[in-house]
Amino acid sequence: MTKPSLLELPPGVQLVYLAEGGANVVYRFVSAVKSPLPAKRSQKAFVSNTAANVSYKEIMQNFNAIVRPLFRDDELVDQTLIQLPEGLIHRCNEQLRLAETNGERPKKRHGGYLSLTEPFGLLVTDMTTFDEPGSTLAELKPKWLTQSPSAPATAHRCRTCALREMKNCDARSLGQKEQRSFCPLDLVSETFEQVLRVTDFIKGCSDRVRLAHILFRNPTLQKLLSHQKAYHTVGLHGPPAQSRENSLDMTLRDCTMYIKIPQDEKSPVEIRLGDLDLKTGAGGKAQYWRDLELQLIEGGWYDGFKSTQESCECALQHSSAHQHPEP
Numbered sequence: 001m002t003k004p005s006l007l008e009l010p011p012g013v014q015l016v017y018l019a020e021g022g023a024n025v026v027y028r029f030v031s032a033v034k035s036p037l038p039a040k041r042s043q044k045a046f047v048s049n050t051a052a053n054v055s056y057k058e059i060m061q062n063f064n065a066i067v068r069p070l071f072r073d074d075e076l077v078d079q080t081l082i083q084l085p086e087g088l089i090h091r092c093n094e095q096l097r098l099a100e101t102n103g104e105r106p107k108k109r110h111g112g113y114l115s116l117t118e119p120f121g122l123l124v125t126d127m128t129t130f131d132e133p134g135s136t137l138a139e140l141k142p143k144w145l146t147q148s149p150s151a152p153a154t155a156h157r158c159r160t161c162a163l164r165e166m167k168n169c170d171a172r173s174l175g176q177k178e179q180r181s182f183c184p185l186d187l188v189s190e191t192f193e194q195v196l197r198v199t200d201f202i203k204g205c206s207d208r209v210r211l212a213h214i215l216f217r218n219p220t221l222q223k224l225l226s227h228q229k230a231y232h233t234v235g236l237h238g239p240p241a242q243s244r245e246n247s248l249d250m251t252l253r254d255c256t257m258y259i260k261i262p263q264d265e266k267s268p269v270e271i272r273l274g275d276l277d278l279k280t281g282a283g284g285k286a287q288y289w290r291d292l293e294l295q296l297i298e299g300g301w302y303d304g305f306k307s308t309q310e311s312c313e314c315a316l317q318h319s320s321a322h323q324h325p326e327p
């Protein structure tokens, strides 16, 4: 049997910097170069950052074997391995250096460049709306949709809100800006008003009520929730400190949901989950996850007594306030 041939990015392809995270820089194609993928499957290139210690080949194998079977194809940001033409990485790195001088690149990403030893990139489903005037893209992270299994039973904060408050306390003491965001428990709530509350914190859709209706009982979110419930080896029940094993359980708690919303309310909304690269406990990560959970428990962050914030977004705080209203 012949092996399927690898896609190759055409040498003359022009890439335009779109965004970046801790491990990937994301580009769009803009040249008239013929698309390397079949029509109608839009794409961009992903190229590896120096921080990446797992090859794209391995990322793809894990994605296909472990993550893909959990969702329908149309629920995922698709990924395809693509060979990069010679010289492309060098050109991209020059662009990145330039982007540091003209303010195009976020300060916290300065100094990170594409790996010169990674011969591949990933083509991914393009969720941008550049070619669809009138459409908007909302982006959110559906983090821990259920409480950590090792959180105290008396907790007034979910794992995500507890961690945010702990980080904000550090930020305050350093005179830095605090982060505010929604409570993930609200995102999968059976009460519409709670889902509406979430939309206050999501950029990309000015019509909050429409977005809330899209999210309310959304089947992909519900599926993610049931996978998080099934894969619950996290917190103090997580992988042992020295483990180098993969952690699908933590991967499912750190993905991004992209929601492409057409102007016309009758046209279908496209919702996909991305950033589902399999995490591993290697490199001290398993130890870090355990230590973090211990800090949240022992530091009282789950209890919420430490918070100096006047109001907390956490659904657990809201429900306990409801049960025990302030005198």
Ligand SMILES: O=P(O)(O)O[C@@H]1[C@@H](OP(=O)(O)O)[C@H](OP(=O)(O)O)[C@H](O)[C@H](OP(=O)(O)O)[C@H]1OP(=O)(O)O
Binding pocket: 021, 022, 023, 141, 143, 163, 250, 253, 254, 279
């Ligand atoms: O620790 P958390 O829950 O804040 O999640 C981290 C993310 O922070 P955020 O979602 O922005 O609050 C964090 O996102 P950012 O870099 O802040 O965009 C990473 O995704 C990190 O994963 P990794 O270490 O790159 O594998 C994430 O770490 P882990 O999920 O691996 O612990």
Ligand SMILES: Nc1ncnc2c1ncn2[C@@H]1O[C@H](COP(=O)(O)OP(=O)(O)OP(=O)(O)O)[C@@H](O)[C@H]1O
Binding pocket: 018, 019, 020, 021, 022, 023, 024, 025, 026, 077, 124, 125, 126, 127, 128, 139, 256, 258, 274, 275
């Ligand atoms: N398929 C996509 N369509 C549109 N925009 C995207 C897509 N993938 C990524 N982006 C944009 O690029 C940004 C960074 O991408 P991504 O989160 O995958 O990087 P990362 O390095 O994995 O981030 P992290 O810091 O979470 O590890 C996203 O927040 C999003 O704005």
